[in-house]
Structure formats: C-alpha cells, structure tokens
C-alpha cells in the first residue's frame with residue numbers, strides 16, 4: 090500500500106447525549122469531510138456498540154477506508170475495542186487513531202457548545218493528521234518461564250504456593266525466617282470460628298514443604314531482581330545457618346545445652362521468654378531445623394567454625410556444649426562456614442510477594458508505662474497459647490521469670506510451688522498507633538476482632554476474670570463478625586466507647602488505667618493486672634527495600650501498592666509481580682487467603698499459555714544516529730536501556746521486553762535517534778502543528 | 790436538674806466492681822435480668838432508645854440507654870434513689886426501636902422492681918402508689934364531674950367501684966415490700 094493510497098474513515102460517536110449534548114455533530118462531520126485523505130465520515134449513537142463497530146468493519150471490508158479515526162471517548166478504555174474491530178475486518182490494528190472528544194471536550198465545555206464544537210474539529214483534524222503518517226506494526230510475543238517465586242511463607246504465601254504447585258507450576262518459596270508459618274503460627278485461636286491456629290496451619294505448612302512442585306528456601310532473602318515478566322532473574326541469599334541441615338534432625342538436644350549467658354529474647358514468643366543462640370524457631374517449625382544466631386553465640390568452646398579446638402591436658406578437643414549435645418554432628422565447628430551464606434540464582438516468570446506485617450512495639454507509647462504487665466496483643470496470644478512461654482497458664486507477665494524457674498526445678502524432679510500471680514482484671518486498649526496521626530492514619534482492621542477474640546477466650550476459660558475493653562468504636566465488618574461481638578457482650582465483658590489515655594505502674598506491678606466512658610460521659614479509672622495494647626499492624630521494616638529491588642510501589646502508609654484498588658487488587662505496576670496478604674495492607678486470615686488465591690490464579694493465567702503478547706508501542710534506537718551520549722540510560726524509569734558495542738562504538742540499546750513505551754528517552758535524545766513506535770516524532774509534530782493551525786492540516 | 794447525683798466526676802470501676810462483688814449478693818445485671826429484662830446483655834449502647842424516649846427528652850438523667858450502661862458496669866447504689874424509672878410512661882417506643890431487642894422498657898420496670906426490693910422508692914412513685922391503694926388505679930383520672938354531666942356513674946366500672954376487688958387489692962399490697970416500707974396502708 091503506497092502512501093498515496095490513504096483513505097481515512099472518520100467515525101464520530103454521539104456517546105448518547107454525552108458528546109452530542111455539547112458538540113454539533115453535523116457541523117463536525119461536514120468539517121471532517123474536507124480534511125485531506127478523508128474518504129468517509131459517519132456518525133452513530135454509540136460507536137462502540139455492536140452495530141457501531143459493524144459500520145467501521147463494513148467500510149474496511151468494502152475497501153472504502155484503510156485508516157480509521159474514531160472520535161469518541163477515552164482511548165484508555167476504548168482503544169483496544171476499536172483496534173480489535175479493525176483487526177477483525179482485516180486492517181492492521183495500528184492503522185487506528187482515536188480523538189477524545191468527550192472527556193477532553195464535551196464534558197469539559199458542556200456549557201460552551203460553540204467552543205466545544207470548534208475544539209472537536211481541531212482534535213479530529215489532529216487525529217487525521219497523525220493517521221496519515223501511521224505505520225503498520227506487529228504484536229510481539231515473549232516466551233514465559235513457568236516457574237514462580239513466592240516471597241514470604243506466611244498463610245498467604247503458603248496458599249499462593251499450594252495453588253500454583255497443584256496447577257503444575259514449579260514454585261520457589263523464599264522465607265526470611267528459618268521456618269515458614271509467619272505470624273499465624275504465633276496465634277492461639279482464630280476468629281471468627283475460634284479454631285486453633287496451629288491445628289489449621291501446621292498441616293498446610295507440611296503440605297507445602299512436601300509438595301513435589303515446591304522448593305522451600307528458608308532463612309533466605311531476595312538480594313536482587315533483574316529482567317521482566319516471564320523472565321525474571323532473581324538472586325536469593327540463603328543466610329548462614331551454622332548448622333548442617335542435611336544432618337540436623339530437629340531433635341532439639343542442642344537447644345537445652347546452650348548456656349544461660351547466651352540467651353536472648355525469643356522473637357517467636359514476642360520477647361516474653363528467652364531462646365539460646367542455637368535455636369529452633371518453634372516446636373512445629375517447618376523445616377524443623379536449628380540455626381545459630383552468630384550475634385548471640387558467646388563462642389563457648391573458645392573457638393569459632395573452622396578454628397582449631399582448644400584441648401584438655403590429655404589432648405581431647407574441647408567442644409561447645411551444643412556440639413557436644415548434638416547426636417548427629419550437625420553443628421560441629423570443625424569446618425569453616427561462610428558468614429555470607431550462599432547465593433542462589435532463580436529464573437522465574439512471575440513473582441508473588443506475601444511478606445506480611447509486623448506489629449508496633451509498645452516502647453513507642455510512653456503513656457502506657459514501661460511495666461512488663463502492659464503487653465501487645467501479639468504477646469497476649471503467646472501468653473494464652475499452649476505452646477507459649479507459660480504453656481498457656483495465665484499469669485501476669487512480670488512473673489514469667491518465676492514460672493520459668495519453677496519449671497526448671499520441676500523438670501529436674503524437684504518439688505516446688507509456683508508463686509506466680511494470676512490476673513484478676515485484664516484491660517484491652519484499641520487503636521494503639523492506628524487511627525492516630527502521630528503514627529498511622531489507617532485502621533489496622535483486625536485488632537477489634539482479635540481483642541474480642543482474646544477477651545472471649547479468656548472469659549470462657551476463666552469466668553471470674555473481670556475484663557474491660559476500651560474502643561474508639563467497635564469495628565466488626567466481616568462475615569459473622571458482629572455476631573461474634575454480641576457473643577462477647579453476652580458473656581458480660583465490659584465494653585467502653587472511649588480510649589485509654591494513660592496507664593500508670595503501681596508499686597505492686599499492678600496498673601492504674603485511665604479511660605473514658607462516652608456512654609456515661611465521664612472519665613473512668615480502674616486497677617488492672619494486665620493491660621493489652623492493640624498495637625498497629627505495620628509494614629515490615631525491609632518492605633520498602635524489597636519493593637525497590639522488585640520495582641514495585643509502596644503507598645504512603647508503607648504497604649505494597651496494588652495496581653488498582655478495585656479492578657486489579659493483587660496486581661502491581663510491574664507486570665508479572667503480584668501481591669497478597671498483609672504486605673498489601675492489614676487484613677485477617679480469610680482475606681489474606683482470598684488474596685493469595687487471587688494472586689496465584691493471576692500468575693497462573695499469565696504463565697499458562699507459555700508466551701505473552703506485548704504491544705509493539707515501544708521505543709527503538711537507530712544506532713546510526715545514536716551518538717552514545719547515554720542520557721537515555723539514566724532517564725529510563727524501567728531500566729530498559731543499556732549501552733552496547735555497535736560497529737566498535739558505544740551505542741544505546743533498548744530491551745524490548747522491559748520497555749513500557751513511556752517515551753521519556755525519545756523526548757530526551759538530543760540526536761533524535763530514538764523512535765517511539767505509534768508515537769513517532771513526525772506523528773506527534775503533525776498533531777501539534779494541526780492544533781496550532783486551528784485544525785488546518787499542513788502538507789509536509 | 791441535678792446532674793448524675795451520687796456519681797463522682799471520675800467513675801472508679803475497680804470500686805464499683807468490688808462493691809458489686811463483695812457487698813451485693815448478686816450482680817446487678819443478674820438481678821435486672823431476673824426481674825424481667827432478659828435481653829439486657831445484648832445492648833450495644835447505640836442510643837436509639839434514648840433518641841425517642843420522652844424521659845430523655847425532658848431531661849431525666851438515667852434514661853434507658855444510660856441506665857443500662859450503669860447496670861452493665863455494676864452500679865447500683867448510685868441508681869436506687871433516682872426517680873427516672875418511675876417516670877417511664879411505658880410507651881414502649883424504645884422496645885419497638887431497639888435493634889438488639891433489648892426492650893429497654895423492661896429494664897426500666899425491672900429497675901422499679903429492684904428499687905422496691907431494696908426498699909428505695911422515689912417520692913415520684915408515692916402518688917401513684919397512694920392512688921393504687923385508694924382507687925385501684927396508679928394513674929387515676931380526675932374527670933368525675935365530667936362523667937356525671939354526661940350521665941355516667943361517677944366511678945368507672947373497675948376496681949374503683951368494686952369494694953370487694955379493692956379490698957383484695959389492698960390485701961395484696963399489704964403483703965408487698967411497700968408495706969414493709971410503711972407506705973402501705975395509706976390511711
């Protein structure tokens with residue numbers, strides 16, 4: 090088809106009254122008929138409807154037109170529809186151009202009908218000017234790698250991995266901690282059904298670990314991510330465990346051997362107890378393997394890995410207690426170990442980020458005192474659960490050391506009386522750090538419910554307990570949630586609208602709570618044995634860093650940002666990377682699982698065809714014109730440009746799969762060496778000139 | 790109107806709970822439930838009942854919603870001397886509107902029963918009690934002259950005009966806590 094043979098069809102849409110209400114369609118149509126190369130002008134009530142599209146197709150099939158301009162609404166939603174219509178009728182779909190005479194014209198100038206009509210003419214003329222210069226383009230296909238990396242092994246990560254693995258995809262699960270399970274593993278029972286957290290989680294942890302399509306990489310973190318959808322190249326750093334996991338059976342012999350001096354706060358028990366330098370994250374850990382925390386280890390035997398042992402007088406090597414205790418030699422210090430661990434390279438087509446959350450520390454809230462009996466709700470979970478520091482025995486946290494002493498004695502077979510104080514009064518405080526401009530403006534969404542849960546579990550088990558709960562308001566918007574709340578009220582738990590403003594430590598380790606009762610309109614005071622703070626759900630400290638490595642966004646609150654809140658809730662701005670669970674924002678287990686399954690199915694439907702169509706609207710460097718200045722390399726927001734050797738010179742080159750067609754490079758290139766296909770220099774200039782000349786198309 | 794008489798500026802919940810546990814034989818909420826307000830605990834303090842209660846509108850302090858809250862946290866002494874429950878006109882608008890089907894009216898009446906049980910009767914109740922004792926009606930109509938004018942008997946054909954029934958009623962009343970209080974008989 091030669092350039093001389095251009096027959097443009099202009100199709101003007103009324104959009105019901107949306108356009109026709111402000112733009113004089115007949116006048117515009119008459120105007121369009123006189124534009125150069127325009128062969129046909131038609132208008133219709135709804136151009137995007139079936140009969141509307143048929144009008145265009147018919148003209149193409151009859152050979153009346155070979156370029157199509159639709160003057161209608163926004164290309165954002167409608168361009169793909171009209172492009173497909175062109176393609177269906179046998180025309181290259183890039184011989185299509187759209188003029189937005191609704192959002193940018195009739196809607197904007199609804200009360201200035203003459204001006205709106207004039208503007209519509211100019212916009213259409215500009216589109217025609219561009220249409221005369223359009224070039225046919227071909228869609229490209231990229232091959233997709235069918236492996237998926239799931240980052241984070243909490244309940245969300247586990248479900249995403251299982252769904253994909255069951256669908257036949259190979260999954261690498263990268264987890265920061267020695268074990269998968271995440272925060273749910275720390276919970277006692279779970280609302281709204283009160284089933285035991287471990288009972289529903291542990292089997293899933295085992296299932297994912299044993300799945301033939303899943304490879305667990307725990308105690309590991311993502312170091313770098315290159316490439317793009319379908320072909321991500323990921324480097325994962327597996328941290329040094331200092332324990333040979335091939336040999337470790339998870340028997341736990343080493344753990345008890347580790348001396349008291351090497352004990353540090355146990356993260357799994359939220360600091361309510363201590364763990365040794367060598368530890369297994371928790372009894373139901375998957376994989377159940379020990380690791381040595383090199384910062385906590387006091388180098389008992391006086392030597393580190395790979396160093397010569399000191400010897401007794403008779404020449405026997407002096408081993409560290411853990412080494413000595415281990416029946417399999419898994420923590421032997423004979424061999425040196427690289428403190429940097431091991432770098433693993435993965436090739437994956439898609440990535441799901443499910444790295445969860447952390448809760449705010451109570452330390453930041455001076456108004457609630459530094460008493461050990463003021464605890465976070467996550468600590469309360471540990472305190473009431475059978476696998477917690479007191480094995481579920483309810484005592485005041487300040488007496489946990491007494492409990493641990495007592496237990497040690499009993500384990501050694503001694504008779505001993507436990508003298509720990511049992512709480513009689515427990516107070517719950519809502520929205521600590523949430524809905525608070527000084528910390529987080531958002532609502533953490535799960536605390537109202539977990540506070541009610543903890544209160545309910547406590548009251549059911551210890552009916553004589555006095556429980557006071559202070560809420561700004563009680564938020565229970567989930568399925569069966571308000572019914573759950575009513576159960577609490579019916580148990581006689583005392584609920585107050587009003588927040589606690591201060592907690593004072595009394596000399597006997599009890600607490601004076603100062604609150605407010607909005608119902609009676611008065612300040613209230615009480616003495617409590619334990620105060621539970623519903624501290625806010627926060628993004629993990631390293632989430633921003635991870636997002637940067639992945640090239641995805643975080644929102645103002647620091648959680649991962651979805652592409653579109655309503656329509657693309659688990660997608661990100663980077664194609665092929667999906668998000669699920671609390672990494673995206675605070676949510677409960679049902680919602681985390683739902684998102685995980687959505688992310689898994691999004692990844693699966695992306696990768697299942699094995700290849701992916703990409704629009705050809707991307708930039709290309711003409712190496713003959715490129716002077717190798719490299720300005721574009723720095724500017725490209727997607728890292729798509731690199732400098733390469735071309736005929737012995739440094740020239741820039743654009744990676745087709747990474748380029749998103751934003752055009753930054755083409756606009757900046759001082760040598761006009763970069764062409765953005767679909768928006769070439771000539772095309773864009775022709776549009777601008779036409780507008781500048783008030784709708785007159787200049788011959789060039 | 791005296792605001793929340795007997796309730797200090799800061800409510801000491803520990804003291805309220807201690808008193809309830811150590812000085813009362815039963816929890817206040819249990820008593821109120823026993824006295825007929827079966828759904829008491831379901832109240833979520835939404836305030837719908839208060840929004841339409843005539844008592845709340847004319848400024849009585851312990852109207853339905855507030856009374857319920859005080860009961861739920863275990864207050865009693867502070868409430869016994871209050872006259873609000875006796876002012877309840879039993880219109881039952883609250884019963885109709887309450888989304889939790891608490892029936893605040895029942896709470897009001899349960900509170901009356903508790904007050905009588907505890908021998909704490911507001912002066913507001915005495916007029917009604919006297920009328921009940923004398924005529925068989927707590928709220929007695931005054932239009933005797935009007936009845937006569939239109940040719941009706943002076944007393945309506947109720948307990949008021951039935952000496953036997955009135956005596957029976959008085960016997961009942963003499964066997965209530967009202968007699969213990971010295972309020973009955975009222976001769």
Ligand SMILES: Cc1cc2nc3c(=O)[nH]c(=O)nc-3n(C[C@H](O)[C@H](O)[C@H](O)COP(=O)(O)OP(=O)(O)OC[C@H]3O[C@@H](n4cnc5c(N)ncnc54)[C@H](O)[C@@H]3O)c2cc1C
Pocket residue numbers: 240241242243244245246263264265266268269270271272273276278279280281309310311443444445446447448466467470535539542629631635669670671672676677678679681
């Ligand atoms: C006190 C409390 C009680 C709760 N009770 C309930 C309840 O009863 N019912 C309910 O439905 N919900 C409850 N929740 C909410 C529940 O904990 C969450 O909905 C759920 O745990 C979210 O799962 P997740 O997989 O998104 O995140 P997480 O459980 O946080 O898991 C994330 C995983 O990712 C790992 N990770 C983090 N960063 C990285 C990284 N950079 N690289 C690799 N791995 C990483 C973490 O180690 C972790 O294993 C409660 C929350 C709290 C605080």
Ligand code: SF4
Pocket residue numbers: 519520521523524531532533534535536537538561562563564623
């Ligand atoms: S869920 Fe409840 S406690 Fe948590 S921030 Fe929201 S309103 Fe506050």
Ligand code: SF4
Pocket residue numbers: 707708724725726727728729730743747748749750751752753754755765
């Ligand atoms: S068009 Fe945008 S995304 Fe493509 S190479 Fe140029 S700057 Fe990068």
Ligand code: SF4
Pocket residue numbers: 831832833834835836837838839853854857886887888889890891892893
């Ligand atoms: S309307 Fe019902 S639920 Fe609401 S405050 Fe009154 S009694 Fe309570």
Ligand code: SF4
Pocket residue numbers: 838841842843844853876877878879880881882883884893894897
């Ligand atoms: S029945 Fe009593 S408490 Fe209820 S609205 Fe009427 S006056 Fe108020």
